[in-house]
Amino acid sequence: MSDAQNNSASSQEYVVPVIEIDAYAPAKMADKVGQVGVAKARLSTLTVFALSILAGVFIALGAQLSMLVTHTATSNFGVNQVIGGAAFTLALVLIVIAGAELFTGNCLIAMSFMARKITGRDFAKNLIISFIGNFIGALTLVLWIYNSKQWAFSNYLLGAKIVLAANDKVNLSFGVAFTRGVLCNALVCLGIWLCYSGRSNLDKILALLWPITCLIACGFEHCVVNMWLIPMGIVLKGNSSVLAAIEKVQGKADLSNLTFFNGFMIDNLVPVVLGNLFGGIVLIAGVYWFIYLRPSKKI
Amino acid sequence: MKEINAPKPIKILDMDAYSPPQIADRIDKVASVKAKLTFAQTFMLGILAGVYIGFGAQFATLATSDSTLHFGLTSLIAGTVFSFGLMLVVIGGAELFTGNCLIIMGYVSRRITTREMLNNWTVSFIGNLVGSLTLVLWIYKSHQWELFHHMVGGKALLIANTKVNLDFNAAFARGVLCNSMVCLAIWLCFSGRSVADKVMSILFPIGGFVASGFEHCVANMYFIPIGVLLKKNAAVVAAAEKMAGKTLDLSHLTWKGFFIDNLIPVTIGNIVGGVILVGIMFWFVYLRPQINLSFSVKQDFFRDKK
Numbered sequence: 224m225s226d227a228q229n230n231s232a233s234s235q236e237y238v239v240p241v242i243e244i245d246a247y248a249p250a251k252m253a254d255k256v257g258q259v260g261v262a263k264a265r266l267s268t269l270t271v272f273a274l275s276i277l278a279g280v281f282i283a284l285g286a287q288l289s290m291l292v293t294h295t296a297t298s299n300f301g302v303n304q305v306i307g308g309a310a311f312t313l314a315l316v317l318i319v320i321a322g323a324e325l326f327t328g329n330c331l332i333a334m335s336f337m338a339r340k341i342t343g344r345d346f347a348k349n350l351i352i353s354f355i356g357n358f359i360g361a362l363t364l365v366l367w368i369y370n371s372k373q374w375a376f377s378n379y380l381l382g383a384k385i386v387l388a389a390n391d392k393v394n395l396s397f398g399v400a401f402t403r404g405v406l407c408n409a410l411v412c413l414g415i416w417l418c419y420s421g422r423s424n425l426d427k428i429l430a431l432l433w434p435i436t437c438l439i440a441c442g443f444e445h446c447v448v449n450m451w452l453i454p455m456g457i458v459l460k461g462n463s464s465v466l467a468a469i470e471k472v473q474g475k476a477d478l479s480n481l482t483f484f485n486g487f488m489i490d491n492l493v494p495v496v497l498g499n500l501f502g503g504i505v506l507i508a509g510v511y512w513f514i515y516l517r518p519s520k521k522i
Numbered sequence: 523m524k525e526i527n528a529p530k531p532i533k534i535l536d537m538d539a540y541s542p543p544q545i546a547d548r549i550d551k552v553a554s555v556k557a558k559l560t561f562a563q564t565f566m567l568g569i570l571a572g573v574y575i576g577f578g579a580q581f582a583t584l585a586t587s588d589s590t591l592h593f594g595l596t597s598l599i600a601g602t603v604f605s606f607g608l609m610l611v612v613i614g615g616a617e618l619f620t621g622n623c624l625i626i627m628g629y630v631s632r633r634i635t636t637r638e639m640l641n642n643w644t645v646s647f648i649g650n651l652v653g654s655l656t657l658v659l660w661i662y663k664s665h666q667w668e669l670f671h672h673m674v675g676g677k678a679l680l681i682a683n684t685k686v687n688l689d690f691n692a693a694f695a696r697g698v699l700c701n702s703m704v705c706l707a708i709w710l711c712f713s714g715r716s717v718a719d720k721v722m723s724i725l726f727p728i729g730g731f732v733a734s735g736f737e738h739c740v741a742n743m744y745f746i747p748i749g750v751l752l753k754k755n756a757a758v759v760a761a762a763e764k765m766a767g768k769t770l771d772l773s774h775l776t777w778k779g780f781f782i783d784n785l786i787p788v789t790i791g792n793i794v795g796g797v798i799l800v801g802i803m804f805w806f807v808y809l810r811p812q813i814n815l816s817f818s819v820k821q822d823f824f825r826d827k828k
Contacts, residue, residue, distance in 0.1 A: 322542030371695035424719035
């Protein structure tokens with residue numbers, strides 16, 4: 224151990240710059256992710272829980288904004304999707320800079336686990352607590368948004384848009400929901416990965432803008448977004464004015480699968496969470512761990 | 523596990539954005555700076571904040587007055603231009619009542635007294651009201667609301683009329699959501715170092731809350747009084763009715779409607795959102811004294827050793 228330390232110290236002697244203000248290089252980023260994993264594992268359970276409630280609230284704020292800015296669009300589908308995605312970036316800006324524990328983003332600290340800096344138990348505990356906290360946060364915002372009657376905007380069109388979006392999500396087949404979940408969390412984790420490269424807020428916000436806009440615009444499935452969107456749709460389904468607005472938008476809609484247990488939990492959340500885990504842990508964390516952090520062994 | 527025990531290198535120059543625990547620490551300290559301001563300073567800075575937010579509000583009214591884009595996009599544009607108001611407050615420096623809800627963090631960690639905190643809130647609230655009403659007067663005298671066939675005034679009237687006709691619950695819930703986002707914007711700003719950081723940090727939360735139609739008590743101190751004044755102008759009412767496509771019931775748009783139906787529920791909501799949902803929540807996460815409420819014995823043991 225002491226040998227290794229000496230070696231690294233002497234090899235660094237001629238490369239240490241006095242002041243370094245450049246963006247972090249990928250190898251350095253991988254190192255930082257590893258350290259962040261250790262820091263997160265050190266947080267007390269209560270802190271992680273409180274921060275993950277905040278993350279659920281932040282995601283729901285972004286999701287409602289993205290619903291709102293697109294709900295009256297009748298043409299230019301693609302452009303409106305992009306604008307909705309850009310608005311959703313709000314959520315990730317809040318999470319990354321203000322600090323919160325998001326289930327999907329935390330998949331990235333699998334790198335720390337793979338590099339054996341934290342135990343599997345620490346990693347699993349963080350994911351489980353943040354999942355529960357995110358759920359509670361998102362449901363809290365369902366309550367607040369419902370009370371604010373914001374869904375009555377544009378003659379209940381906003382409510383109709385939310386119900387229809389939720390209905391689309393619960394009617395996806397397992398394979399499709401899983402694949403969209405994989406793609407979604409690959410992009411979320413890439414967004415967070417890019418943030419580790421930046422130093423200032425500006426760096427981080429601009430780095431987040433592109434991957435997050437892309438994932439919402441492309442309609443990929445993010446499990447925490449769905450924790451707000453689908454329960455909101457289920458609550459609004461009971462409102463007759465919203466139902467009338469839906470009828471005006473697209474005639475009769477079959478909302479029979481829009482239920483909490485069967486529709487939301489089984490048909491949507493299970494495949495999407497599995498997809499998110501696969502996309503974040505295997506495709507991003509695993510690949511970057513393999514490239515930058517794996518122990519150098521000759522095969 | 524060796525890395526944890528290894529001595530940490532000392533950073534001489536730190537260029538990175540402040541991390542959340544550092545932000546909490548900085549806001550905690552700012553509270554005592556704000557509490558030390560004299561009455562006159564707080565009041566004058568409060569007036570400035572009212573004027574600044576009023577500028578953002580009138581800009582948003584103007585930008586959306588003749589929009590033929592769809593509703594969602596129009597509100598997004600309104601939000602984006604409104605964030606100019608908070609940029610002036612944060613970068614230019616002013617005492618905004620809603621943003622000052624965050625000094626609760628300094629109160630809970632006993633840096634400032636109850637009296638100092640309440641003093642700051644009351645004085646900045648009154649200052650904001652005075653500032654906003656001053657701007658209402660100037661904008662009214664400028665006849666800017668005559669632009670584009672009185673459409674700017676018509677839009678201002680429609681905005682004000684919607685706001686005074688909210689029921690208590692909706693106004694309260696929108697107030698809570700609004701000030702959570704305002705305080706989060708301030709929180710993000712404390713993370714940034716440069717002006718560009720701050721501008722970008724403000725853009726998303728403030729643009730977001732205005733676009734979502736949430737209720738900000740200081741913005742309403744501009745939006746509603748200007749509507750009350752413009753109600754008397756027949757050309758503006760005609761423009762507003764043309765824009766809405768129906769005859770308008772403006773009976774609630776009075777000073778009583780402003781104070782009772784809107785300002786009270788919105789202010790209570792703003793206090794709940796800023797103080798409890800953001801201030802206390804972040805204090806709990808980052809600044810609370812170490813109490814052993816944690817469920818894991820092993821982790822507590824671990825933390826003590828550090």
